[in-house]
Amino acid sequence: MFSFLTEEVAIDLGTANIIIILNDKIVINEPSIVTVDRSTKKLVALGTEAQMMLGRTHDDLVTIRPLRDGVIADYNAAEKMLTGFLKKITKRSSIFPRSLKMVVCVPSGGTEVEMRAVRDSAQNAQGRDVYMIYEPVAAAIGMGIDVSAPEGNMIVDIGGGTTEIAVIALGGIVTNKSIRVAGDEFTQDITEYMRHQHNIKIGERTAEQIKIHVGAATSELEDPPGEYSVSGPNQITSLPVNVPVVYQEVAHAIEKSINKIEFAILDALEQTPPELYADIVRNGIYLAGGGALLRGLDKRLEKKIGIPFHIAEDPLKAVARGTGIALKHSKKYQAVLFR
Numbered sequence: 088m089f090s091f092l093t094e095e096v097a098i099d100l101g102t103a104n105i106i107i108i109l110n111d112k113i114v115i116n117e118p119s120i121v122t123v124d125r126s127t128k129k130l131v132a133l134g135t136e137a138q139m140m141l142g143r144t145h146d147d148l149v150t151i152r153p154l155r156d157g158v159i160a161d162y163n164a165a166e167k168m169l170t171g172f173l174k175k176i177t178k179r180s181s182i183f184p185r186s187l188k189m190v191v192c193v194p195s196g197g198t199e200v201e202m203r204a205v206r207d208s209a210q211n212a213q214g215r216d217v218y219m220i221y222e223p224v225a226a227a228i229g230m231g232i233d234v235s236a237p238e239g240n241m242i243v244d245i246g247g248g249t250t251e252i253a254v255i256a257l258g259g260i261v262t263n264k265s266i267r268v269a270g271d272e273f274t275q276d277i278t279e280y281m282r283h284q285h286n287i288k289i290g291e292r293t294a295e296q297i298k299i300h301v302g303a304a305t306s307e308l309e310d311p312p313g314e315y316s317v318s319g320p321n322q323i324t325s326l327p328v329n330v331p332v333v334y335q336e337v338a339h340a341i342e343k344s345i346n347k348i349e350f351a352i353l354d355a356l357e358q359t360p361p362e363l364y365a366d367i368v369r370n371g372i373y374l375a376g377g378g379a380l381l382r383g384l385d386k387r388l389e390k391k392i393g394i395p396f397h398i399a400e401d402p403l404k405a406v407a408r409g410t411g412i413a414l415k416h417s418k419k420y421q422a423v424l425f426r
């Protein structure tokens with residue numbers, strides 16, 4: 088009778104970004120950040136607004152990233168963030184409590200405790216009917232892969248906190264590898280490199296901008312980006328300096344982290360049963376997550392591993408789209424949804 092009060096919400100609760108789909112449309116796509124008042128514990132800003140405050144707050148305010156390495160690190164902040172965003176987007180009724188049917192994605196390498204934290208915070212944020220889906224499965228659905236087919240498909244999802252590598256067949260994850268090396272680690276590598284090589288101190292946002300503007304996984308790009316200039320204080324003199332950065336430097340800075348991802352993919356392939364391995368060689372490997380946008384990454388991996396790599400159409404949204412599709416067709420996808 089009150090089904091008009093039920094709203095369907097799909098959530099990609101990522102370390103770097105949160106994407107919320109309401110009734111089929113992306114309504115929130117913002118950084119997973121909150122600013123909280125230290126003394127009253129009240130929420131001051133959310134998402135993009137909170138990101139603007141990162142590194143700029145005074146003592147009374149604290150800017151928090153509630154997720155680290157793909158999982159909830161600060162439970163209270165995560166709940167505040169979810170509740171805050173859901174308040175922004177859902178209908179309110181003063182007479183009847185609203186009812187949210189939710190699907191939230193979780194990393195495939197998460198522990199039971201970590202998953203419970205997601206479930207509880209979603210329920211406390213008014214989710215009456217909460218389901219979960221593993222991120223690589225959601226990414227595969229988002230890329231249009233038939234996850235229930237009797238065929239193996241490998242997904243490599245390079246997010247902010249984790250790189251998830253999974254082989255999916257018959258609606259389940261057959262091989263799974265999750266490493267805590269992804270976009271945030273690349274950003275940190277760049278900060279370190281700039282400090283060592285150029286004696287310049289830069290913040291997280293600037294390092295991320297370098298990665299986005301001139302980020303590359305190889306120093307031999309066919310279509311290289313122009314240099315990107317950053318300014319900041321010299322480490323020793325504190326005087327302002329301006330440094331132009333070229334893509335080869337970023338490739339050098341993140342080399343070790345990319346190597347770790349290569350090894351993890353090789354390791355996952357080694358653990359894959361032979362029939363599924365043959366499918367993967369035939370179908371290629373699918374890349375999703377923001378890290379898939381690093382220039383030359385697909386070509387580099389292809390060369391190293393000898394299997395073609397396909398990048399998702401919109402890598403940053405593949406997981407969210409898949410979560411939304413699984414929610415919309417929850418009967419069809421009941422095998423991949425769990426509570």
Ligand SMILES: Nc1ncnc2c1ncn2[C@@H]1O[C@H](COP(=O)(O)OP(=O)(O)OP(=O)(O)O)[C@@H](O)[C@H]1O
Nearest residue numbers: 101102103104157246247248249270271376377380
């Ligand atoms: N053009 C780009 N080139 C390289 N990296 C990028 C680009 N755009 C975004 N990123 C990086 O992608 C990461 C975010 O990706 P994504 O939104 O897939 O992760 P997430 O879902 O929030 O994280 P996780 O899956 O670990 O919880 C960030 O580290 C961001 O800096």
